[in-house]
Amino acid sequence: MKIVVAYSSKEGLLEEYKFRYGSDAQPENIPPDFFAEGDTMETINAVIEALRSNGHHVVGMEANDIMQGMFERFHPELVFNMAEGLFGDFRESFVPMMCEKLNIPYTGSDPLTLAICxxxxxxxxILSYYLIPNPAFKVFYPHEPIYLKDFDFPAIVKPVSEGSSKGIFNDSVVDHSAMAKHKIQDSILKYNQPVILEKFLKGDEYTVAVWGNGEDIEVLPIVAISYNSLPEGALPMYSYEAKWVWDTPGNPLEIFQCPATISAVQRERIEDVARExxxxxxxxxxxxxxVRLDENGIPNILELNPLPGILPDPKDNSCFPKAARTAGYTYPKMLNKVVEIAARRYGIRL
Ligand SMILES: Nc1ncnc2c1ncn2[C@@H]1O[C@H](COP(=O)(O)OP(=O)(O)OP(=O)(O)O)[C@@H](O)[C@H]1O
Ligand SMILES: [Mg+2]
Structure with a gap:
């Protein structure tokens, strides 16, 4: 099959940044977590190689303005979408929108689901409407007054539309209203978007890889996140520092356990809430x-990542590949399975 791997590389995102900000794009003006969501060429090439190893004809393309012309020239039968984009609240929808317009099948969620997640x-x-547990929260918008009456602290301040722990640091956790107000203002200014203030859950944390559609949805072995190896003084959370500063290939943190050692009952509860x-x-x-447990041990959804991180090196602590490996899928097998799942959904025979 002819497959395009549509990606956002760190280099590509830097180009986009420079294009937008011109001479203002000085490295010292760019926050250290700005390109956290871009992929390295190592990851992108590993994905391309993995799909090639299964006999597909694969071409990688940066998800940029010239991609539509490239699609029209290459005529992909499927787009493997891993492009996170850089600017705006709909940046993850860019590739799926183009695929919808050109009627090209693609892996993963549609533009609406990507934008919502x-x-x-x-x-x-949406989770609350369907009575799926998630921490109590409030949203704060730029240029609007901040009312915090009766909020249950401690709480965490997060930019509303980011991933990869961008904007989530050790000091994002606040203990009282005055601290929260300051952090909310600071975060709105820095990330130029609304922020949410969310009750900080102190229970155990898990991340759950799920794949499939309809009747065939499968939950992979659950990954437990443990905070024992974080430096002293670090809060029990998977912050930007924990993901990208303290955890390096040379000095990996022992942060994940897969499969998680939990009771069968607890596993089922976590799987159920993830499926729902x-x-x-x-x-x-x-x-x-x-997923994180609240004070009553109830699994709450923290967030969903429909474009999951897929770092190829097992040492890199990337959770979807880790869960898949535990279930017996090598990196290439995992990615080719995603292609199969998408192809089956479209009724494409491989
Ligand atoms: N309400 C909360 N209570 C406790 N811990 C939280 C809460 N919200 C976030 N955290 C901690 O911060 C981490 C990052 O938060 P979250 O998953 O919302 O951010 P993200 O940037 O979207 O992450 P990802 O890298 O998964 O895209 C969580 O894994 C968790 O450890
Ligand atoms: Mg997360």
């Missing part, structure tokens, strides 16, 4: 879902 507030509103969230958000093909 990128907006933590909208996601939580997958369903109500109308996820397609695959997703990684973050």
């Amino acid at each position: 990128l907006n933590k507030a909208r996601t939580k509103e 969230a997958y369903q109500v958000l109308q996820i397609r093909d695959w997703c990684r879902i973050d």
Whole structure:
């Protein structure tokens, strides 16, 4: 099959940034977490090679303005979408929108689901409507007054539309209203978007890889996140520092356990809530879902990642590949399975 791997590389995102900001795009003006969602060429090439190893004719393309012309020239039969984009609240919908317009099948969720899942507030509103547990929250918009009456602290301040722990640092957790107000203002200014204030859940944390559609939705072995190896003083959370600063290939943190050692009952409860969230958000093909227990031990959904991180090196602590490996899927097998799942959904015979 002719497959295009549509990606957002760190280099491509830097080009986009420079194009938008011109001479203002000085490295010292760019926050350190700005390109956190871009993929390295190592990851992109590993994906391309994995699909090639299964006999597909694969071409990689940066998800940029010239991509439509490239699609029209290459005529892909399927687009493997891993493009996260850089600017705006609909950046993850760019490739699926183009595929919808050109009538090209693609892996993963549709533009609406990608846009909703990128907006933590909208996601939580839908989860709440369907009575799926998630931490209590409030949204704060730029240029609007901040009312905090009766909020239950401690709480965490997060930019509403980010991933990869962008904007989530150790000091994002706040203990009282004055601290929250300051952090909310600071975060709105820095990330130029609304923020959510969410009750901070102190229970155990898990991340759950789910794939498939309809009757064939399968939950992969659950990954438990443990915070024992974080430096002293670090809060028990998977912050930007924990993901990208303290955890390096040279000095990996022992942060994940897969399969998680939990009781069968607890496993079933976590799997159930993950499946339900997958369903109500109308996820397609695959997703990684973050779950944390509240003070009553009830699994709450923190957020859904319908474009899950897929770092190829097992040392890199990437959770979807880790869960898949535990279930017996090598990296190439995992990616080719995603292609199969998408192809089956479209009725394409491989
Ligand atoms: N309400 C909360 N209570 C407790 N911990 C939280 C809460 N919200 C976020 N965290 C911590 O911060 C981490 C990052 O938060 P979240 O998953 O919302 O951000 P993200 O940037 O979308 O992450 P990802 O890398 O999965 O895209 C979580 O894994 C968790 O450890
Ligand atoms: Mg997360």
